[in-house]
Amino acid sequence: EAGVAQSPRYKIIEKRQSVAFWCNxxxxxxTLYWYQQILGQGPKLLIQFQNNGVVDDSQLPKDRFSxxxxxxxxxxxxIQPAKLEDSAVYLCASSSIGPGTDTQYFGPGTRLTVL
Amino acid sequence: AQTVTQSQPEMSVQEAETVTLSCTYDTSESDYYLFWYKQPPSRQMILVIRQEAYKQQNATENRFSVNFQKAAKSFSLKISDSQLGDAAMYFCAYRSRGSGSRLTFGEGTQLTVNP
Known part of the structure; x- marks a missing residue:
């Protein structure tokens, strides 16, 4: 069974530029999740989808993230426009729904550096 | 809101020895899941072990086992017969029982395995 795929693996941009990450x-x-992991910290949920709908986007900075x-x-x-503090690894995860399907499986992440 | 605390930023162990990583959490819920994830330098988050709060029996996966103390809100990970490949950042995570709920992560413990 194929795992969660993400691209690109690495991205370097200047501040105020735009960037997009893809997850399969x-x-x-x-259910699909996007997490932000700043260096030295645990991942933090940005947004959660169930099918097409948004379940939780309470921690998504909506002025710049979509x-x-x-x-x-x-x-x-x-991310548009990017700030220096957006430098992080962006992890995508997915899970099934229903009883006994509580485990989230993660992709390899995209490492973003904002200069 | 739930919080997860890992009080050991770094731990080290000799190859073939046993090490225990600590995790405590705070919640008002009675039913939930707890996880340990491993994150090697590749940044891929890999599930190590999971525990369902309503089960009193501690989970075990080969050389990995947990000591789940529900009343104390403690969830430690024991790694037996440590191997060089166990070196990684380990994250403890909490998830409510509701389907699709977010993972709340601790700050992580960096494990070094010495040959």
Whole structure:
């Protein structure tokens, strides 16, 4: 079974530029998560989708971050414009729904450096 | 809100020895899940072990086991017969039982395995 795919793996941009990250979850997983992991810290949830709908985006900086999950499969996370403090690893995870499907599986992450 | 605390930023162990990583959490909920994830330098978050709060029996996965003390809100990870490949950052995480709930992570413990 293929895991969670993310691209690109690395991205370097100047502040005030825009950037987009892509995630393809495990086939059949209805729930998709984007986490931000700043160096030296644990991951923090930015947004959670269930199928096409947003379940939780309470910690998403909506003035600069946006995310979508068209057709309930792939997802894109965008930052516009980027700030220095956005330098982090962006992790995508997915999980099934229903009893006994509590485990989230993570992709390899995208490491963003904002100069 | 739930919080997860890992009080050991760094730990080291000799190869083939046993090490225990500590984790405490704070919650008012009675039913939830707890996880240990491993994050090697590649940044891929890998599930090590999970525990369901309503189960009194401690989870075990090969050389990894947990000591779950629900009343004390403690969830430690024991690694037996440590191997060089166990070297990584280890994160403790909490998740409410509701389907699709976010993971709340601790700050992590960096484990070094000495040959």
């Amino acid at each position: 979850p495990i086939s059949g997983h209805a 995310a979508e999950r068209l057709k309930g499969v792939d997802s894109t996370l965008k």
